[in-house]
Amino acid sequence: MKYIFFLLVFTSFSIFAFSKGGSGEYYISGIAFDNKNQPIKNGTIAINFNEKRTIIKTDNLGKYKIIVAWQTACPSDFYWLGIERENERLNPKWIFVTYEGTQIKIANQWRKYSDLFSDNENHITRVLNIIFTKSNYY
Numbered sequence: 001m002k003y004i005f006f007l008l009v010f011t012s013f014s015i016f017a018f019s020k021g022g023s024g025e026y027y028i029s030g031i032a033f034d035n036k037n038q039p040i041k042n043g044t045i046a047i048n049f050n051e052k053r054t055i056i057k058t059d060n061l062g063k064y065k066i067i068v069a070w071q072t073a074c075p076s077d078f079y080w081l082g083i084e085r086e087n088e089r090l091n092p093k094w095i096f097v098t099y100e101g102t103q104i105k106i107a108n109q110w111r112k113y114s115d116l117f118s119d120n121e122n123h124i125t126r127v128l129n130i131i132f133t134k135s136n137y138y
Helices: 004-017 082-088 112-113
Strands: 023-033 044-049 050-058 064-072 092-099 102-107 125-127
Touching: 044 064, 050 064, 050 102, 064 092, 064 112
Parallel strands: 023 125
Antiparallel strands: 023 064, 044 050, 044 092, 092 102
16 A cells, blocks of 8 residues: 555656746737728738737738747646646736737737647637727627
8 A cells, every 4th residue: 555655656757857948839820800891911010028019911812821839837846726827927818919009909819728738820820800990899
């Protein structure tokens, strides 16, 4: 019995001591529309996410694609509540997207895609058409 208890304790310690956080990415893509509901063809859109600013271009149909990088905290460095707080810090709740002075917010759905490990980009893509009008949240 002591042997089984020791084995369980040692195994649990090993899992936490040698585990590390994860990282990956998912995509948001669709068609971007201006405030007149017209596709933004060959337009420039600014993405502000995780203290970084990225500029993307739409194509001649108004299609866009945003790459959203996510990461999780190392579980051995934090207690449970600390892990959740660190994950929130690493993965902001909103992605801010701006076109010609109009900013919209897109919810970061990193948790939905963090458990999906796929070579197929379609499995980790959120399809979302966006319209640049005031106070749009997605």
